Amino acid sequence: MIEVKQLVKSFGSLTVLKGVTLSVQEKEVVVLLGASGSGKSTLLRCLNFLEFYDDGEIWIGGEKIDPHKTNLNHFRENVGMVFQHFNLFPHKTVLENVIEAPVHVKGMKVAEAKELAYELLKKVNMHEKADVYPDMLSGGQKQRVAIARALAMKPKIMLFDEPTSALDPELVGEVLQVMKQLAKEGMTMIVVTHEMGFAREVADRAVFMHNGQILEQGPPSAFFENPQHERTKQFLGSIR
């Protein structure tokens, strides 16, 4: 479903991605692991063109995405993204956050969008807070709303950029729970995370990045029990 070929991305003189090749199947859940600065977030952000890569190709659904030809706004409707810092719209209520894009991008009727929003908020167990402003919510609640907001566009792929890294430890579980549910329903997901428990339990594949390259990848069982590279062993040792 997603083919990344020899992706290269630099920020000034710093090359963050040094020829990354990765393919992700439909309904697959892939976790991207690696130390900070290894390029995993940049790779994720390239996948919905929040960053433009310098070289390489991205194919999605058998179609090569050329940022100069493809309508990126339309493309992004199909790729949901969840951010580390939630990025909810603070001047809108929870419900308004969720219906914003369906109404103003897809042109959905407000009543219809609200119905959809309630359904999604129920799914992330936030329906009781529909009329509350984001400032009133805990981090975990915000992130669950952010997931509902992304799902409201009915994306085919969901990207998660360290969705639990900004949360207090006791709030991590409720967000992972929602993500697990999503994975079970067959959503194609790419998740940058430091949650090894989630990676082991939910992921179909773990991908380890180091210095802008993919060093090692495989099913979580093999990856965690029997890492091949010295650097991978080091990384897994350090976070355990």
Added chain:
Amino acid sequence: MIIDIFLSSYPLFLKATWLTVQLTAVALLLGCIVGLVIAFFRISDSKLLNYFAHVYITVIRGTPLIVQICILYFGLANMVTLSQFWAGAIALAVHNGAYIAEIFRGSIQSIDRGQMEASRSLGMSYPLAMRRIILPQAFRRAIPSLGNQFIIGLKDSSLVAYVGMQDLWGAGLGEAASNYKQLETYMVVGMYYLGLIMLFTYFVNRLEARLARGRTPKKQGKGLNVAA
């Protein structure tokens, strides 16, 4: 006595106050439009627009308002037919626009990048995200500085008296020249300005309070919530 001056001059000064209010309102409304356009020029990717905005702001902020008013009134008014009112209003709009542009630019750029990224990731175009997500937050953040600039704008409008307009200050100058009670007359004029500005400040404060409703103060010490 100051009270006598007040009583004898109020028909004239009320009329003049109305002109000052009209002039300032038109000038600041236009100034906001100019300011928003220039602010967008400043943050656009186009070098040409950046440069234009930069020159505009540098020239306008770098020259006195009285000079700008006179240039517009005696210069431009010769080329195109401009009424006294519109010459004054446009000069004030051009002047305030430069300051308002910087206020808007600052408040737009103060909105966390994540807001634009989240909007774009939902499929919103740049203009749609600007209109629906960034600007409403930026306007809210701009209100205190904008209110401040409006107060300055109202007071600066007094300079149009020097191209002959009978605004509050213009009327004051005329009145003082005819009654020879400069001190009392100028104090009365000052009170009119003070009254106008106190009234205006009251409305700005109410607006600020109204926009803050439904939103709690930021939690202390966390600092992680960039969406706030």
